[in-house]
Amino acid sequence: MSEQKIPYKMYLEESEMPLAWYNVRADMKNKPAPLLNPGTHKPMTAEELSPVFCDELIRQELDDTTAYFPIPEEIRSFYRMYRPSPLVRAYCLEERLQTPAKIYYKFEGNNTSGSHKLNSAIAQAYYAKQQGLKGVTTETGAGQWGTALAMACAYLGLDCKVYMVKVSYEQKPFRREVMRTYGASVTPSPSMDTEVGRRILAEHPGTGGSLGCAISEAVEAAETQPGYRYVLGSVLNQVLLHQSVIGLEAKAALDKYGVRPDIIIGCAGGGSNLGGLISPFMGEQLRGEASYRFIAVEPASCPSFTRGRFAYDFCDTGKVCPLAKMYTLGSGFMPAPNHAGGLRYHGMSPVLSQLYHDGLMEAVSVKQTEVFEAAEYFARVEGILPAPESSHAIKVAIDEALRCKETGEEKTILFGLTGTGYFDMLAYEKFHDGKMTDYIPTDGEIQATLDQLPQV
Numbered sequence: 001m002s003e004q005k006i007p008y009k010m011y012l013e014e015s016e017m018p019l020a021w022y023n024v025r026a027d028m029k030n031k032p033a034p035l036l037n038p039g040t041h042k043p044m045t046a047e048e049l050s051p052v053f054c055d056e057l058i059r060q061e062l063d064d065t066t067a068y069f070p071i072p073e074e075i076r077s078f079y080r081m082y083r084p085s086p087l088v089r090a091y092c093l094e095e096r097l098q099t100p101a102k103i104y105y106k107f108e109g110n111n112t113s114g115s116h117k118l119n120s121a122i123a124q125a126y127y128a129k130q131q132g133l134k135g136v137t138t139e140t141g142a143g144q145w146g147t148a149l150a151m152a153c154a155y156l157g158l159d160c161k162v163y164m165v166k167v168s169y170e171q172k173p174f175r176r177e178v179m180r181t182y183g184a185s186v187t188p189s190p191s192m193d194t195e196v197g198r199r200i201l202a203e204h205p206g207t208g209g210s211l212g213c214a215i216s217e218a219v220e221a222a223e224t225q226p227g228y229r230y231v232l233g234s235v236l237n238q239v240l241l242h243q244s245v246i247g248l249e250a251k252a253a254l255d256k257y258g259v260r261p262d263i264i265i266g267c268a269g270g271g272s273n274l275g276g277l278i279s280p281f282m283g284e285q286l287r288g289e290a291s292y293r294f295i296a297v298e299p300a301s302c303p304s305f306t307r308g309r310f311a312y313d314f315c316d317t318g319k320v321c322p323l324a325k326m327y328t329l330g331s332g333f334m335p336a337p338n339h340a341g342g343l344r345y346h347g348m349s350p351v352l353s354q355l356y357h358d359g360l361m362e363a364v365s366v367k368q369t370e371v372f373e374a375a376e377y378f379a380r381v382e383g384i385l386p387a388p389e390s391s392h393a394i395k396v397a398i399d400e401a402l403r404c405k406e407t408g409e410e411k412t413i414l415f416g417l418t419g420t421g422y423f424d425m426l427a428y429e430k431f432h433d434g435k436m437t438d439y440i441p442t443d444g445e446i447q448a449t450l451d452q453l454p455q456v
Contacts, residue, residue, distance in 0.1 A: 026067035032350035033325035082111040101404035115419030117148035120242035125152035134227030135159025139214030143175030145233030150182035160184040167208030189214040196318035216318025234270025243276025261414040267392035268296035271349030305363035312456040330449025336439035
C-alpha cells in the first residue's frame with residue numbers, strides 16, 4: 001500500500017506513538033447527528049456548551065471536518081510514560097484453541113489506572129488546566145475512568161470530584177481507594193448531595209445507580225461550582241478522538257510487519273475504546289481503501305446496540321444533558337448490577353451509532369457468565385487477568401477463532417484488551433463460587449423506557 005494511502009504515517013513519532021489524534025468523522029459520508037438543546041431541540045452551540053465543557057474540548061466535539069488534531073507536547077510527554085502500548089500476538093491462545101486464525105490484541109492495561117481511559121483523561125485535564133480552571137467533575141462506572149482522571153488531575157494539580165455508580169462503589173472498594181490516593185473525592189451515585197440525585201432516589205429507592213445517574217450528578221456539580229467543568233470518559237466525539245491513539249498505534253505496528261486484520265473486535269458500553277481501536281481502520285474503509293469486519297460486543301444485560309432504538313435521547317438519567325442521537329435503551333433504563341460496570345450505560349456513542357446504522361459495523365450481546373468463562377480461559381492461557389469489560393471482546397474473539405477452526409479459514413483477528421481485572425476480584429469470586437447470574441431485561445422492561453424517549 002502506498003504512502004499516499006496511509007496519511008496517518010505522517011502523524012507518527014519514530015517510536016510509532018501518534019503526533020495527532022485522528023477524527024473519523026472527517027471521512028464519514030453520514031456525519032453523526034448534532035447534539036440538541038433539550039429545551040429548543042436546536043443544535044447545541046459552543047456558547048450553550050461552555051458552562052459544562054472546556055472550550056477546546058467543545059471545539060473538538062463540534063468539528064466534523066478536521067481529520068487530524070495535533071497532540072500538544074505536554075500530553076505526548078505524559079503519554080510516553082506508557083505509550084506506545086503493546087500489540088501482542090496471542091500465540092498461546094491460538095495453540096490452545098488449535099485454530100488457523102492469527103489473534104492479536106492491543107493491551108491498554110499497562111499503566112497504573114489499569115485501562116485505556118488515561119488516553120482521554122490526561123487530554124481533558126490538560127485543557128481544563130490551560131483554561132485556568134480549579135477542577136473537574138465526572139462520573140465513573142467500574143472505576144477505570146475515575147482512576148485515570150484522578151491520576152491526570154494529580155499530575156496537573158487540579159481538583160477532581162468523582163460520582164461513582166453506587167453498585168460499583170460497593171463492589172470495587174479498592175479502585176475507589178486508588179482514586180482517593182490520587183486526591184479525588186468519590187461519592188456513590190445516586191447521592192443526596194445533588195438535587196438530581198435526590199430526585200432519582202425518590203423515584204428509584206434503593207437503586208444501585210447507573211452511568212446515566214452519575215453523569216447527571218457530575219454535570220450538576222460542575223454547573224453549580226465556579227471554576228469547574230464536567231468531563232466525560234466515553235460516548236462523546238472528543239473522547240473517541242483522543243482514544244484514536246489506540247488504533248493508530250495498532251495499525252502502525254501491523255503495517256510494519258505486513259499484517260492486515262480481517263476482523264476487529266471491541267467491547268462496547270459508551271464506545272470509547274471500540275471507537276478508538278477501529279478509527280483508522282474504519283477511515284480506510286470509508287475512503288474505499290480497504291475492507292474490514294468490525295464487531296461491537298455488549299452485555300446482554302444492557303444491550304443498547306442489539307435491542308435499543310436509534311433515536312434522540314438524553315445522555316443522562318436526570319435529563320439535564322443535551323440530547324444525542326444514538327442507539328439507546330432510554331435514559332431511564334436501570335441496568336442489572338452486573339460486574340462489567342464500565343458497560344452499564346443506556347446509550348452508545350453517536351459516531352458508532354451512525355456507523356452501525358449505516359451497516360458498517362456488527363454488534364452482538366453476550367451473557368455475564370459466558371464472559372467470565374472466557375476471562376478465566378484467557379488468564380490461564382495468556383497470563384493476563386482481564387477486566388470484565390475487556391472480556392466481552394475476548395469472548396467473541398475466541399468464538400471467531402473457533403469458527404475459523406471449523407471452516408479452516410486463516411483469518412487475522414484483532415481485539416482490544418482494554419484493561420486489567422485485578423480490582424475485580426469480588427466478581428471473579430462470585431463466578432468461581434457459582435453465585436454469578438445472568439440477568440437479561442425483558443422486552444417489556446426495555447419498551448417501558450423506550451416509550452419515554454423525547455419526541456424530537
